[in-house]
Amino acid sequence: MSSRCLHRVTTLIGAYVRRLVASVRRWKSFMYLYLVVFLVVLPLMCHDTPNSVYFYRRRNVSEAKRRIQLDNDARLNWSVNYLEMLNRTQDIPEARIASGNDARVDVAITVVTVSRNxxxxxxxxxxxxxxxxxxxLAYWRDAKVQGFRYNVSFSICNVDGDPDSYTEAQSLSSVIGIFNRFKERSISLTFSREKEKEDYxxxxNQTFAIYDPRYVFVIEDDALPTKNMFPVLQHVIGRHLDRTFVQGRLVANTDDVTYVKFFHPKWLLGYYSLEPERIxxxxxxGCVCGTLLLGVYWHQKRNISNSDLYIAWFLLITFTILVAIVIDRSNLVWLRSLFGPDFYSYVPAPSCCTPAMLFPKRGASRVIDYLSRVKCSQYLGKDSILEQYVQKFGTKAYLVEPNTFTHIGFYSALHHNLVDPGQLE
Structure with missing residues (x-):
């Protein structure tokens, strides 16, 4: 009896092994695809791609800091030369104090700054x-040539406690308007997060009071714009804020939009956030790319059965999903910037961070009043209060992807410490 059972078990195991071997032989091309792509191709391609699974992060902080400073020096050298050219030729952009006194300002761009030097x-x-x-100023000049249609003003909002000693800001007054929060040297005893909110x-408020714009665009002084910033800004205002598409028609937008973010840290843009729209x-x-790959596979093996076709489809969908995860969403989203503003996405804004924020006038007064009434704490910054406002009053907030700004600040003026170099990648 026992020998009969043993024979039956060995027969079943043998049959299973034969089926497994046959299956491996049948799908060995997919096994090779997975092995070659994930163990050879992607590691070679992505070892220097920030936020990807294969990214080799530089653990040497000194080397990372040196590299960041070299990049900063190159940008600064170009910036100094450009600003000197503006002063030398007096070729100051028309938008310095507005777009002319006879034209209403559509967008007032204000750079909030405090000395980090x-x-x-x-x-x-x-x-x-x-x-x-x-x-x-350089990108604004380019945007005008390309037909940017909104009137823009530029200003610096100096919130430094000792404005007169902040020579970098004062030196820029010849090319851009500047206003100070403090008239003379002031020592603030306010909690740092609370002061940052009060500065904001x-x-x-001052920008609205001076320019009376339809929108205020608040930029922090370590948020560097990209060349797509103004084209994307025009697209967002024209196609999402002033007007929007409803059933294929462009109509006036009646949504209560509190703000639009133009930057979000790349390391927070991954799929692991489990936000519904990202999943x-x-x-x-996966479905689109997997189906395209299936078409190529079917073209090579036309005699494949329907059941095998479904298995191949599943394997290819899984393959493309895994490729997307290991490359990282932030790097895939960046590809949209290569095809112009129409390919940028406009999605509900996640929490965190305010380096570049556009505030429509119709909703700004209420959110400013709310910011003024709610106090910041160690774990409650102004960005969390803004999100709190949106959730409490049911308004809308959006994020434009990919980013139209890059974060270049190696030193945090809020926390008074060095930023993790990995967050600047």
Whole structure:
């Protein structure tokens, strides 16, 4: 009896092994595809791609800091030369104080700044503000040539406690308007997060008071614009804020939009956040790319059975989903910037971070009032209060992807410490 059972078991195991071997032989091309792509191709391609699974992060902080400073020096050198050219030729952009006194300002761009040069890092002065202002003015000039249709004003909101000693900001007054929060040297005893929020409120209020714009675009002084910033801004205002598509027609937008973010840290843009639209996007990417690959596979093996075709489809969808995950969503989203503003996505804004924020006038007064009433704490910054407002009052907030700004600040003015170099990748 026992020998009969043993024979039956060995027969079943043998049959299973034969089927397994046959299956491996039948799908060995997929096994090779997975092995070659994930163990050879992607590691070679992505070892220097930030946020990918294969990214070799530089653990040497000194080397990372040196590389960041070299990049900063190159940008700063270009910025200084450009600003000197503006001063030398007096070719100041028309939008310096507005777009002319006879035209209403559509977008008032305000750069919020505080001196970082006093908190010297190895006696190094990064001068982020000069870089941001130079890039804004240069890209604005390019945008006008390309037909940018909105009137824009530029200004610096200096919230430094000792405004007169902030020489970098003062030196830029010849090319851009500037207003100070403090008239003279002031020592603030306010909690740092609370002061940052109060500075933010002051800058928005002053910008509305001076220019009376339809939108205020608040940019922090270590948020460097990219060349797509103005084209994307025009697209967002024209196709999402002023007007929007409803059933294929462009109509006036009645949504209560509190703000639009133009930057979100790349390391927070991955699929692991489990936000519904990102998971749906991942599945859609897998289905579309997997189906395209299936078409290529079917073209090579036309005699494949329907059951095998479904298995191949599943394997290819899984393959493309895994490829997307290991490359990282932030790097895939960046590809949209290669095809112009129409390919940028406009999605519900996640929490965190305010380097570049567009506030429509119709909703700004209420959110500013709310910011003024709610106090910041160690774990409650102004970005969390803004998100709290949106959730409490049912308004809308959006994020434009990919980013139209890059974060270049190696030194945090809020926390008074060095930023993790990995967050600047």
């Amino acid at each position: 006093r908190q010297l890092v190895d006696s190094y002065r990064p001068r982020y503000l000069s870089q941001v202002v130079a890039k804004l 409120v002051f800058c928005i 749906l996007g991942l599945l859609a990417f």
